[in-house]
Amino acid sequence: MTAEDMQRAVWRMAHEIIEHNHGLDDIVIIGLQTGGVPFAAKLAEALQKIENTSVPLGSLDVAFYRDDIGLRPVLPEAVTDIPGDLAGQIVVLVDDVLYTGRTIRAALDALVDFGRARAVQLAVMVDRGHRELPIRPDYIGKNLPTRRDEVVNVTDGGVDLGEMVK
Amino acid sequence: MADAATALVIKGGRLIDPTGERAADVAVGRDGRVRAVADAIDASGPDVLDAGGCIVAPGLVDLHTHLREPGREEAETVETGSRAAALGGFTAVIAMPNTDPALDSAAAVREVLDLGKAALCDVHVAGAITVGRKGEQLAPMGEMADLGVRIFTDDGSGVQDDRLMRRALEYASGLDVTLAQHCEVESLSEGGHMHEGAWSSRLGVPGIPPEAEELMVMRDLALARLAGGCMHFQHLSTAGSVALVRQAKAKSMLVTAEACPHHFTLTDAEVASYDPLFKVNPPLRTADDILAIKAGLSDGTIDAIATDHAPHTQEVKEAPFDEAPCGMLGLETALALALTELGLPIERVLALMSWQPALIAGIDDHHGGAIVEGAPANLVVIDPEATWVVDPFRLASRSRNTPYAGRSLTGRVRHTLLWGEPVVVDGEAQR
Amino acid sequence: MRHLLSVADLGADGIEEILRLTDSFVEVSERPIPKVPALRGKTVVSLFYEDSTRTRLSFETAAKRLSADTMTFSVSTSSVKKGESIRDTVQTIEAMGVDAIVVRHQSAGVPWQIAGWSSSAVVNAGDGWHEHPTQALLDCYTIQQRLGSLEGKSVAIVGDVKHSRVARSDVLAFTTLGAEVTLVAPPTLLPPSLDGWPVAVSNEIDEVLPKVDVAYLLRMQNERQTEALLPSLREYTARFGLTRRRAHLLGPEAIVMHPGPMNRGVEIAAEVADLPNAVIVDQVRNGVAVRMAVLFLLLGSGSQLEGLEHG
Numbered sequence: 001m002t003a004e005d006m007q008r009a010v011w012r013m014a015h016e017i018i019e020h021n022h023g024l025d026d027i028v029i030i031g032l033q034t035g036g037v038p039f040a041a042k043l044a045e046a047l048q049k050i051e052n053t054s055v056p057l058g059s060l061d062v063a064f065y066r067d068d069i070g071l072r073p074v075l076p077e078a079v080t081d082i083p084g085d086l087a088g089q090i091v092v093l094v095d096d097v098l099y100t101g102r103t104i105r106a107a108l109d110a111l112v113d114f115g116r117a118r119a120v121q122l123a124v125m126v127d128r129g130h131r132e133l134p135i136r137p138d139y140i141g142k143n144l145p146t147r148r149d150e151v152v153n154v155t156d157g158g159v160d161l162g163e164m165v166k
Numbered sequence: 167m168a169d170a171a172t173a174l175v176i177k178g179g180r181l182i183d184p185t186g187e188r189a190a191d192v193a194v195g196r197d198g199r200v201r202a203v204a205d206a207i208d209a210s211g212p213d214v215l216d217a218g219g220c221i222v223a224p225g226l227v228d229l230h231t232h233l234r235e236p237g238r239e240e241a242e243t244v245e246t247g248s249r250a251a252a253l254g255g256f257t258a259v260i261a262m263p264n265t266d267p268a269l270d271s272a273a274a275v276r277e278v279l280d281l282g283k284a285a286l287c288d289v290h291v292a293g294a295i296t297v298g299r300k301g302e303q304l305a306p307m308g309e310m311a312d313l314g315v316r317i318f319t320d321d322g323s324g325v326q327d328d329r330l331m332r333r334a335l336e337y338a339s340g341l342d343v344t345l346a347q348h349c350e351v352e353s354l355s356e357g358g359h360m361h362e363g364a365w366s367s368r369l370g371v372p373g374i375p376p377e378a379e380e381l382m383v384m385r386d387l388a389l390a391r392l393a394g395g396c397m398h399f400q401h402l403s404t405a406g407s408v409a410l411v412r413q414a415k416a417k418s419m420l421v422t423a424e425a426c427p428h429h430f431t432l433t434d435a436e437v438a439s440y441d442p443l444f445k446v447n448p449p450l451r452t453a454d455d456i457l458a459i460k461a462g463l464s465d466g467t468i469d470a471i472a473t474d475h476a477p478h479t480q481e482v483k484e485a486p487f488d489e490a491p492c493g494m495l496g497l498e499t500a501l502a503l504a505l506t507e508l509g510l511p512i513e514r515v516l517a518l519m520s521w522q523p524a525l526i527a528g529i530d531d532h533h534g535g536a537i538v539e540g541a542p543a544n545l546v547v548i549d550p551e552a553t554w555v556v557d558p559f560r561l562a563s564r565s566r567n568t569p570y571a572g573r574s575l576t577g578r579v580r581h582t583l584l585w586g587e588p589v590v591v592d593g594e595a596q597r
Numbered sequence: 598m599r600h601l602l603s604v605a606d607l608g609a610d611g612i613e614e615i616l617r618l619t620d621s622f623v624e625v626s627e628r629p630i631p632k633v634p635a636l637r638g639k640t641v642v643s644l645f646y647e648d649s650t651r652t653r654l655s656f657e658t659a660a661k662r663l664s665a666d667t668m669t670f671s672v673s674t675s676s677v678k679k680g681e682s683i684r685d686t687v688q689t690i691e692a693m694g695v696d697a698i699v700v701r702h703q704s705a706g707v708p709w710q711i712a713g714w715s716s717s718a719v720v721n722a723g724d725g726w727h728e729h730p731t732q733a734l735l736d737c738y739t740i741q742q743r744l745g746s747l748e749g750k751s752v753a754i755v756g757d758v759k760h761s762r763v764a765r766s767d768v769l770a771f772t773t774l775g776a777e778v779t780l781v782a783p784p785t786l787l788p789p790s791l792d793g794w795p796v797a798v799s800n801e802i803d804e805v806l807p808k809v810d811v812a813y814l815l816r817m818q819n820e821r822q823t824e825a826l827l828p829s830l831r832e833y834t835a836r837f838g839l840t841r842r843r844a845h846l847l848g849p850e851a852i853v854m855h856p857g858p859m860n861r862g863v864e865i866a867a868e869v870a871d872l873p874n875a876v877i878v879d880q881v882r883n884g885v886a887v888r889m890a891v892l893f894l895l896l897g898s899g900s901q902l903e904g905l906e907h908g
Contacts, residue, residue: 061621064633064663064893073635073897075614076621085629113630367788370705370727370765375789440706484684486704488725 001142001159006125009141010039013123014046016139021090024051026118028089032107033061033077035096035154039125043094056083060093065106080110087115092139096154098124101135126159128152171195172202173586175209179217179547182513183224184521185536192222194543198586203537215581215588217547223516224534225257225287225544225582226501227523229346229424230321230400230472232493233259233289235281236274237266242477242564244278247497248285249562250475252589254497255579257544258288258524258533263299264322270294270305275313286582286589286597288544290529292317295334295345301326304334311341316528319346321400324382326352331386335395344422344526346398349382349407350374350448359488361434361449369437371487374449376404383407387414390421398526399423401474403448405458412467422526423462424472427503428494430459432569442483442490443569446476449492463518464510470523471515473500477565495568498561503570505550505577512550520546543586552578562595598894600719602708604730604769612770615890616738622886622893625662636663639696639896644686644711645671645722646702651857652722655881656699656731659888665896668695683707684714691715696896700724718895726760732856733766735887736813737774739880743852744810748775753805755781755837756815756864759788759826763856764815768796781805781837785826802837806846813854814839817864830863837864844869852876 001009021027024047031040037059044057061076068074093107104122111117125141130148146152146161153160176192181203191207192200228251234242242250244261251259261278263269269278275291282289293310297303299320307318318338324347325331338345355378360366362373383399387410390397402408402425411423428446433453436444444450462468476493483490504515524534532542556573558566582590589596598611607615625633641660643653650673657667670690683702690698697718700708705725712719723729740747752771758764758780771778772795779797780787791798799805806812817833827833834840839853844866847853853865853875861867870877 063621064625064635066635066898068898073893075618079620079624081624109634113628113632115629362789364790364792367790368765368793370725370762372726373789440709481682484682484710486683486702486710487706488704 001126003156003158006141006158009125010042010046013139013141014043014050017043017047017092017121017123018051020121020138024053024055026089027092028056028058028083028086029092029094030058030060030082032093032095032103033059036094038156039096040094043123058082060107060110062103062106062110065109067102067106082114085115086111086117088118089115091117091120092123093120094123096125097152098122098127098135098137099130101131101133104135105133125154126152169201171197172212174213174215174588175207176215176217176222176545176547176581177207177209179220179222181222181537182516183536184517184534187513192537192545194583194586196586198543200537200539200541200543202539213588215547215591217580219549219551220580221512221548221550222537223546223548224520224524224537225546225584226255226519227527227529227533228256228259228473228475228497228500229317229398229470229523229527230426231259231261231475231497232264232477233261233278234477235265236277240564241479244281244285244289246562246564247475247477248282248287248289249595250495250497252286252582252584253562253579253593253595254473254499255501255546255548255582256287256497257546257582257584258290258527258529259497260290260292260317260527262321263292263294263319268294268299270297270299272306272309272313275310275315279313286595287584288529288532290527291315292319292321292346294318295320295325296330299323301330304330304337307337307341307343311343315343317344317346317398319348319400321346321348323352324348324350328385328389332389332393335389335393335397339393339395344396344398344528346400347382347386348400349379349386351378351381354378354381359445359449360437361451363434363452365434365437369440371437376406376451376455379404379448380406380410383410387419387421391419397421401426401429401448401472402459402462402468403429403451403455405455408458408462408467412462412465415467422469423467424470424523425459425463425468426472426474427496427500427507428569430456430463431503431507436569437487440487442485442487443494443567445487445490445492446474446494447492460508463508464514469518470526471500471504471518472523473497475563477563478567480566483567493567495561495563495565498563499556499568499570499575501548501579502554502575502577506575543583545583546579547581548577549580550577552576552580554578600708600712601730601891601895602712602719602721603728604733604766604773609773612734612737612774615734615887615894616741618890618893619738619883619886622889623883625889626886632662632664634664635893636660636665636896639665640668640694641665641697641699641892641896642668642670642690642695643722644690644698644700645669645673646700646707647723648673649701649723651881652701655884656720656722656888658885659892662885663889663892665696665892668693683711687711687715691717697892720891720895723762725762726765727762728766729762730766731884731888731891732763733770734891735880735884736767736854736856737770738883738887739854739876740811740852742879742883743876744850746774747771750776750810751779751808752776752811752813753779753781753802753809754813754815755802755839756817757786758782758815759786760818761815767813768794772796779805779809783827783833783836802843803846806843807848810848810851811854812839812847812851814864816856816858817860834863839865839869841866841869844872847874854880857881
């Protein structure tokens with residue numbers, strides 16, 4: 001995907017969010033560290049331009065909720081910042097790439113500690129397949145089937161596919 | 167030249183003794199004495215101890231060993247300690263009196279001397295200066311001297327009271343015995359567990375300043391001058407102490423001194439591991455102190471190397487650093503450390519470990535003497551080139567508390583003869 | 598990171614990593630449910646041979662907020678038996694299956710000995726006069742919180758440095774992060790040798806206070822008087838105590854710190870402890886978050902394949 005492709009996808013998904021939820025009442029956008037955060041900001045910006053109303057924006061680091069087994073603990077990239085109590089809100093989780101689904105599982109766990117949301121929806125720029133858990137996105141930028149040994153890079157300049165360096 | 171009375175021949179070695187050095191074979195008689203010293207003794211009949219490439223010398227004498235019996239047999243016994251001594255090349259040791267009960271009477275001394283009869287080295291006893299080593303009342307030095315005790319010390323502690331020490335020196339001069347002192351002024355050392363200095367400050371461990379030792383050295387030199395009597399300073403550990411003894415000798419005072427291998431090989435930096443294997447009294451000191459001790463050993467200020475062999479069980483040496491008892495093993499590593507670390511010619515090392523301590527201990531009639539016909543066959547055969555690694559689990563001592571585990575040393579005892587009996591052959595104890 | 602025994606093990610990068618991580622745990626601690634599952638299934642044991650309810654509770658709270666299980670062996674509850682060797686106690690604890698041992702002991706070096714006998718992570722919660730690394734870390738965090746980076750800041754540590762594990766760890770931590778440290782104490786309360794200590798020394802607290810960003814006060818214990826280290830506590834307070842008068846000597850931005858518990862009226866005047874520039878309560882609060890960061894770094898599981906983080 002090119003940068004323009006991404007921008008168009010953002011606009012489309014913003015419209016989908018508004019349509020699906022019949023407006024922006026009680027919507028909270030939460031980006032996952034780190035890849036989801038800039039994407040969430042763009043989404044919030046797009047929503048604001050379309051509906052002319054600002055949407056609460058937050059970020060969530062799931063380092064403390066991961067189920068990995070490994071040598072070194074994964075450290076949070078940044079401090080979690082959740083705007084207010086999430087009770088009764090509709091949370092739109094935002095991430096750049098959806099892969100095994102484990103990060104989203106961890107995020108759902110984390111969200112529980114911030115109040116009982118009315119609903120949680122998921123927006124991703126790229127769905128690369130290979131799910132290990134029953135997680136499905138509500139809003140997708142692009143479906144991009146990949147091999148396990150490929151790496152998906154999402155930057156401001158676009159989405160690239162690369163080979164994993166072993 | 168071998169005959170029926172010869173039990174064994176030490177072949178192919180280089181003899182070094184107080185009279186000098188020569189290559190020769192030594193024939194040892196069944197009577198426990200040297201029968202002959204000559205080139206190429208015929209050894210077709212008797213047993214042969216191969217001394218090729220080795221030094222043959224009078225057996226080493228340790229002025230300072232803790233055999234722990236009676237009272238602390240779980241750490242060491244007279245038998246196990248003597249085996250360690252023999253493997254270390256010692257044919258005689260002076261056992262320290264801080265046993266339980268203390269060796270402060272003829273009865274207590276006799277018990278240890280009796281245990282020593284079956285030992286793998288000659289066991290002599292240092293009697294306590296004061297009753298119970300409490301520093302309050304003189305012990306019956308006369309009755310102990312009658313049993314052959316020639317050195318008295320309260321080792322483990324120093325005699326704190328000045329007047330009592332003066333009286334002890336005066337009394338000892340009448341008995342022609344030597345007083346030895348563990349120099350430690352307790353009001354300065356109290357609460358300390360390592361050398362007081364940069365390391366103790368960094369590690370947060372209460373320290374013992376060098377002055378705790380030096381003040382008592384000063385005092386004893388002054389009292390020895392006042393009262394007469396022979397003074398021997400045990401385990402000197404500081405540069406200041408060495409300087410004081412050097413000054414005293416320059417004034418022809420009759421004093422002698424010993425130093426231990428750990429005080430010329432290890433510094434207080436070792437305590438950074440907090441391993442109580444490095445806890446000893448007097449404590450490990452600084453690199454400058456090591457240099458001063460080495461200089462003292464080289465220039466004659468220090469007369470002898472003693473081990474202060476102090477066995478402790480693994481359990482007590484695993485206590486927190488400030489709760490653990492002080493002390494390190496020493497009998498089996500002392501000779502190798504002296505040969506490896508001092509940079510002195512082997513004759514000088516042997517003087518420091520054999521004939522000079524024999525003289526100080528008053529046993530020079532049986533140990534440390536010239537290897538000539540008729541001399542007691544208390545001998546050691548040393549391979550000065552053999553390298554070996556210290557393994558605490560392969561030491562003969564009942565305990566394992568050596569700070570040298572894993573260290574590579576050069577110089578090893580091949581054979582040890584005690585009154586003609588080969589108690590160590592090819593590095594193995596024979597009983 | 599296998600253990601936390603000394604501040605010296607961390608280096609500037611290690612300290613900064615812990616402080617950065619602490620921000621996240623401060624946020625967690627402020628949530629309505631201040632808990633994350635990061636150490637679920639792990640067990641953290643407190644092995645306290647010296648009584649200290651405050652420090653022990655701080656560690657146990659930190660462990661619980663990470664969803665770890667805790668066990669307490671404390672001399673105050675007599676679960677630590679006199680006469681049982683530490684090695685035997687540690688082996689008993691390990692047989693029950695633990696992941697971390699937090700140990701406090703009156704003898705310096707015990708945490709190192711335990712680390713040699715144990716396959717768990719060992720955290721030094723105070724060993725004799727030697728070190729108290731988590732205290733130093735929470736002190737650094739508190740200073741950063743109020744004054745920004747420690748680089749170039751000036752800290753006075755006042756009081757019984759000789760017997761203080763807090764002082765030793767603080768000196769290491771503050772100077773590693775670039776602060777300048779001055780020790781203020783009578784000579785009897787300084788270590789016998791300051792060789793290799795990157796500090797300045799002064800006996801004149803009135804000269805030092807106006808120049809510092811942080812006045813760090815150490816506890817003055819009654820026992821020091823009987824050990825002939827001080828003529829009297831009154832004299833100590835007169836010459837070194839942070840009285841109300843002296844508190845006015847401090848700059849307007851300067852802060853007052855204390856590791857607790859305070860002897861009000863001795864090293865610090867009662868009312869000074871409650872001034873707005875005294876951050877003692879912040880220190881305690883930050884203590885839990887800092888200890889969470891330490892436990893997380895030691896016991897948190899992570900991704901073996903760094904770089905493949907998307908999921």
